[in-house]
Amino acid sequence: MLGRLISYAIGGVFVLTLLVAAFAPREAVVEDPNHALHKYPMKISWAQDGVFGTFDRAQLQRGFQVYKEVCAACHGLERIAFRNLVDIGFSEPEVKAIAKAYEVASIDDKTGEASTRPAVASDYFPSPYPNEVAARAANNNALPPDLSLITKARQGGKDYLHSLLVGYGQPPAGHEVPEGLYYNPYFANINIAMPPPLASAGQVTYAEGQPEPTIDQMSRDVSAFLDWAAEPKAETRKRTGVAVMIFLLILTGLSYLAYRRVWAELKSRGAH
Amino acid sequence: MSFPWAKHYEPSHPFMKWVDSRLPLPRLVYNSIGAGYPVPKNINYWWNFGVLSGFALVVQIITGIVLAMHYSANTLVAFDSVEHIMRNVNGGWMMRYLHANGASFFFIVVYIHIFRGLYYGSYKPPREVVWMLGLVVFLLMMATAFMGYVLPWGQMSFWGATVITNLFSAIPVVGNTIVSWLLGGFAVDNAALNRFFSLHYLLPFIIAGVVILKIWSLHIPGSSNPTGIEVKGPEDTIPFHPYFTAKDGFGLCVYLLLFFGVAFFLPNALGHADNYIPANPLSTPSHIVPEWYFWPFYAILRAFTVDFLFIPAKLWGVLAMFSAILLLFFLPWLDRSPVRSSNYRPTMKWLFVLLIVDVIILGWCGGAPAEEPYVRISQIASAYYFLHFLVLMPLVSVIERPLPLPNSITEAVLKGKDRDGAPIGMAQATNATISATPAE
């Protein structure tokens, strides 16, 4: 009996405290005017979508070209090694040639002085700035993030990325864009420090037989490429997953039959 | 062990005879999960979740040990080492996704297991110790998962750890000292990461130990069953093997289908995008949330927004959050009803449904930003949570009139109505048929 009273008392105190809090008047919230302008990413369909979807290698190569010629000026891709490009359809000699065009930090093996050397296939993509201070100094005090994980590190992933890249526009009347920032309703803060990186069609020249490099096309291609870069093992994962599921479906069927069989005798006895 | 009619282990092979007479391990296995353990024949699929929880623990231990071979617990390289596992270690992505999603599925299974216990009154005598050991496992799991989530050293790892360890600063006088003692410093940093890894590796083995104690104490009275009445004789039970090994085998396959379906095709659906951004103590994410399995408790924590009775809001939140879990230890005494199964408790059955709805609402608020209307909803829902366990449950248990119980499990099975809880075997439900009447 005493126990029950203690329990009612404790319960009563918690409930009372919560009801006091629930009925306490709220401070008026100042609605952030940017909130109403914010847009959710567009829904885009991608070759790599779905259980059986695979990356479109030609698209990834075009996307790589956009990254290399446009984004790499400001953004690193530090978790991708040149050798990884074999996965998106480049041959080994092509990869060597791509790597050779980059200079990476090194140590002179005679003097021990810091120096540079042409990259080899096992090197990782060098970042455009030596450190964060330099990156901020060059970008109006904003930090361009490394892009190797960007589609996993943003809600909406590649859809968000594409929406962001094509989403620049004129601010609505009454919205003041601060000096040095650009209006982009897909960005969380609405005003982004990145100048529109894809500003005109034909900014990148695609090889013969590839689609027109419109802004939309370049944006889709680089987004698909960065989606691959965020998880180069995604195709392997899904392929393994399909095999695992097929195996498990069969096993589930068999285990169900085994279960029924073991229990059949019990049931026929009417015991269950 | 439990019942006199349990089969005895008779080793047939000379080798097993040899082993068993020197180390009776085969006998132990036979009596625990073999033909020597008689189980009520009417248990339903909700009884599969105990075995599934054990399996989920084993998956975490195996994938975790492999991850630990490549993981590096140092703030400078922890994030990179996880990405190294994802990109360069053979099958590393699989180990990590199985481990990260395995933690979520472990909680799904354990939550179902706990609610099973609530519905069928499994916490009542004589299984109070089983119930309490289960709660110890639950608490250890929460600690383990919390520390595991810090290891990849992403933004949510860092800020989640900062918010949660900061809770202890609400304790009067010694709060801040406790926080720095827990962290090994004034903020979440290398010392904290290192000890979290050490403990994250240790705790699962302690969990395994507690699970063994739990099964040991379960096998004294044996498993409960959907009618909640005790086993009366050999006709009420069937041996664990082959009947429940077969049924659990099937259950396990279904579980694996769901688990692997998520781990291979939606591996990041249950996680938070911000944890793919390396930890940065200088940049606070716009809203900090723990993993989904903590959301109901996080909602209770944040529901306390006013200082009241000279206790600051933050301390209320911490007290309430811990009470929300610790009160479960007292259920065997809070619920006085002699009837275990809610199938025969017309009022409790509905309260159970309301509780599930309430916890889901709490979970939804816990994952949402601390804004209106979520705060007010979580205040009402938290109030109902405490009302349910501390007021309604003890009250209803003494005033409710249970439906008549069947005379035995076998009778219930023959009537075939054990599941819908219709008044079975209209026979008078005397106290004699209610075997476990808690001593008043």
Ligand code: HEM
């Ligand atoms: C009770 C069982 C366990 C639970 C609930 C659990 C939970 C977790 C969680 C939630 C994470 C973060 C996952 C992520 O987002 O990446 C994690 C990471 C990790 N766990 Fe465990 N774990 C358990 C057992 C173990 C064991 C036995 C080991 C072996 C040493 C282990 C080693 C690791 C390592 C090395 C990481 C970091 C790698 C990573 O982030 O994926 N875990 N754990």
